[in-house]
Amino acid sequence: AEYMGETVRLIDITGKMASGTLPKPQLKGLFQSTLKRASAVGAVAISAAGIGFWFLYNERRKKIYADYEAWHTDEQVQKEFERMKKFGVFRCITPKHIKIEKLLLERKARQEAEASSS
16 A cells, blocks of 8 residues: 555554555545434434333333222222221211110110119
8 A cells, every 4th residue: 555655564453464455434425324323223222212111111000000990999999998987997987886885875874864863
C-alpha cells in the first residue's frame, strides 16, 4: 500500500502480512446508514420491552383483580359481615343471641321489680 507516496507494508494484529489494501471509510451516507441501524435496534428493543411489560406486569395484575372480584361476591361479603357481627366487631350492631339475652334479662328484671313492689 502507498502512504504519502511511499510503499508501506501492511501488517495485521497477529504480525502477519495483511492481504490487499485497507477498505476506504464510508463518508457519504454515513448518518443515514447509522440511523437506519439504530432505529431498527430501537424498534426491536421497544417491542421487547412492551411485550415483557405486558406479560410480566399486566397479566399478573389481571389475575389478581379476577381473584379479588371472584372472592368478593355479594354472598361472600354477606357471610363475612355476619361472621364479624357474630363476633361483636361492630359496636352499633349486636348479634341476635346477645339481643335476645339482653331482652330476657330486662324482662326478668322488670318482672322481679313488679313482684317486689306489689
